[in-house]
Amino acid sequence: MxxxxxxxxxxxxxxxxxxxxxxxxxxxxxxxxxxxxxxxxxxxxxxxxxxxxxxxxxxxxxxxxxxxxxxxxxxxxxxxxxxxxxxxxxxxxxxxxxxxxxxxxxxxxxxxxxxxxxxxxxxxxxxxxxxxxxxxxxxxxxxxxxxxxxxxxxxxxxxxxxxxxxxxxxxxxxxxxAPLIDSPKCARCSLNSICLPDETNALRRRNGETRVRAFAAPSDDRIPMYVMEPGARVGLSGERLEVRTDAGVQADARLDDITHLSLFGNVQVSSQAARALLSRDEPIFYLSYGGWLSGYARSINDHSLDLRVEQHLLARDKERSLAIAREIVFGKVKNQRTMMRRALGAKAKPALRAMAFLMHRVQHAVSADELLGFEGAAAQRYFEAFGEMLSIGTGFEVTGRNRRPPTDPVNAMLSFGYSMLAKEAVAAALAVGFEPGLGFYHRPRPGRPSLALDLMEEFRPLVVDSTVLTLVNSREIRPNHFDRRGRAIVLTTDGRRAFIAALERRLRASISHPIFGYQVTYRRALHVQARLLARAIQGDLPQYPPFTTR
Incomplete structure (x- = not known):
């Protein structure tokens, strides 16, 4: 500043x-x-x-x-x-x-x-x-x-x-x-979804009312473009992106309809297409075939420098970082408990009681290590019950969470889904102006988008875990969508396509915002959370409010 x-x-x-x-x-x-x-x-x-x-x-x-x-x-x-x-x-x-x-x-x-x-x-x-x-x-x-x-x-x-x-x-x-209070100016303001005036006033209890005006339509017509075909080339034709292979044009989309470009494996993008995307402040993500984020290209059109200064200062403050981390983990554990309650009901009473107790412990954690222990205990309880939430057993048995590598189809989908959600969280962090690598719960580590991992925690159960349950229980995903590579189980190309299609449906699903009451998609809710985190860091809000559902 x-x-x-x-x-x-x-x-x-x-x-x-x-x-x-x-x-x-x-x-x-x-x-x-x-x-x-x-x-x-x-x-x-x-x-x-x-x-x-x-x-x-x-x-x-x-x-x-x-x-x-x-x-x-x-x-x-x-x-x-x-x-x-x-x-x-x-x-x-x-x-x-x-x-x-x-x-x-x-x-x-x-x-x-x-x-x-x-x-x-x-x-x-x-x-x-x-x-x-x-x-x-x-x-x-x-x-x-x-x-x-x-x-x-x-x-x-x-x-x-x-x-x-x-x-x-x-x-x-x-x-x-401070934002204006219930002002008619806000409805037509182009920065309404960035400013969040009603949301900020509601959280600061400045307006004395519970009604919060929706900042935009609940649905967003602009979506990411995913390119997974080995050897595909992304080029520019007028105002459209074209995906070509040796067989010709396989897909195309208007530049104005794309939020970002995700390239898997050996997919190329032309300089003209890259410049066109970056000039619109739309990032390009480079991922492995398995979905691991390798890097990204972003515009030089920097903004929110003051926010990054405050982010660095807060990340060095253990007490303030812990306060935000507690809210993040509380939101995640509460959402995990909600998933268990919805799927299992009375059958999960002991686990639900244990999760409620851990939620209380999370809110009173006195150190980052203690908080990590409570989160791990909650995750163990949650994933022990995850297999019971699946209505189909054969080929999709699971007894808990395993990774690096995942050794069953359910964990393969969870790992791939969390990678896709991390990419969405990086996009949200970049849009707000954060440094994606500097988190408050996930401590900085070279090559890890720690802040994006913080942002996605509350959405893991609601977006990725829910997508996995839907794919298995509706029989949209089948055992032949997976390959074995050594000890690891991985999604095939067709499996990744099916998973991404289902994940996009979930991200674009419209829900009633648990705090503000208006209709919003999960993707927009993630961006709202990134904005609210920025407001909390800059002192505009007294604390960060986690995203939790009933």
Missing amino acids: LTSLEAPDPLPARMVNEFVYCPRLFWLEHVEREFEESYDTVDGERVHRRVDQPRGTIPDDIAQMRSEASSVELASEHLGVVAKIDLVRADGGQAVPIDFKRGRAPAIPGGAYDPERVQVCIQALLLRENGYRCDLARIYYAASKTYVDIPIDEALVTQTLNAISGARVAAVAGTPP
């Missing part, structure tokens, strides 16, 4: 506009460098298209100006701001800045809202700093094709200078400003 009230770079006038509109939006966009496109932002680019190209100049004597100048960039070290003025025109011996807006002129006193008034006032002050008389600014509203005059009076100048000062303080505060 910045350590001085003197910002190293001038504040853009547009960011001061955001600060007046919503200090938290300013912090997310200016400090964390978060941005998401929406209809409003895309339409705004269309409205500005005519004035985004520099054209014309402003003469020293404004009276000699015969036309107009567009996309005029001015800055002031004294004010500490910079602005790109859409249009500058001469009017009655003074320079008049004109700012283009996509919407309709509001029917309110003054003709414009405060954020827009402050933005054009900054433009006027910059023109004054450069020696021009400027007592008037204008806003052009494209939807109503209306110009609104904004007088640059002392009251507006004072309001603007206070806004600049407030934005500077917010930029170096180190923690995000």
Whole structure:
């Protein structure tokens, strides 16, 4: 985070506009460098298209100006701001800045809202700093094709200078400003799913209500692309990714429909396709044929640097790390117990009592080693009962968890599924801005995405274990979907395809969020948990809330 009230770079006038509109939006966009496109932002680019190209100049004597100048960039070290003025025109011996807006002129006193008034006032002050008389600014509203005059009076100048000062303080505060409470602004905000205003207020008990507005549709049409065919090549054709083999095009998908690309084994991706994905901030994951994550490529478009600073500081603090780790393990054990209760009911009473006792012990663990012991004891109880949850025995017998290597089909599916879930958790961590290798429960180890392993713990039973149970009990997976390699049992290519298809169905299944009540997919719930973990680390939430179901 910045350590001085003197910002190293001038504040853009547009960011001061955001600060007046919503200090938290300013912090997310200016400090964390978060941005998401929406209809409003895309339409705004269309409205500005005519004035985004520099054209014309402003003469020293404004009276000699015969036309107009567009996309005029001015800055002031004294004010500490910079602005790109859409249009500058001469009017009655003074320079008049004109700012283009996509919407309709509001029917309110003054003709414009405060954020827009402050933005054009900054433009006027910059023109004054450069020696021009400027007592008037204008806003052009494209939807109503209306110009609104904004007088640059002392009251507006004072309001603007206070806004600049407030934005500077917010930029170096180190923690995000509090979200707005039940504001209609949030519903149309493109950063709603990043900001999580209602969720944060509910967890901080600031709004006094239990209703939390859904931040987006529960389903997400954008999904990962998996390429497993040995020797396949992923290339770019226009705005589509194509998967080719020697037999020709085997599959294709629109770039805008893909969240990330997963390549298994000896699959190649062209430089053009890689650049197209990375330019959209979509990562590329490289996995072995068996599903082990070997590495990933990500965009250089870094954001959330302050978050990573706080992540490193917290990871060095044993007490604060343990507090988060306790919540993570509690969520996992509770979800394991829920799976047992749903599948076995009264038959599992002794195991359920033991799991409830371990949940209590987890919440009061005094060290990371003790917490690890409680988690291990819960896992032993859970996996001893896992075989009883399977309705089909022949070929799918299991007496507990084994790995490295898995020696039966059920454990082979569990291992493969956890690898796929770890990849999803890495994608969520990257989207939020975390360092995936620096965890709080799983301690850092070279080559291990420790934070991603932390994030996925609560979702192991609900996503992967549930997928395994569904595949076996519905007979979608069969013994011929597995091979034996030495002591190890592994999924065949067809088996991996069947498993991934079932896992994707589970990740895209819509559920009622256990804390907030709205409909959300498991994949989006994982991303929400990553956001909530970030908010807890940055002091925006008092503690991390685990994801648990009833």
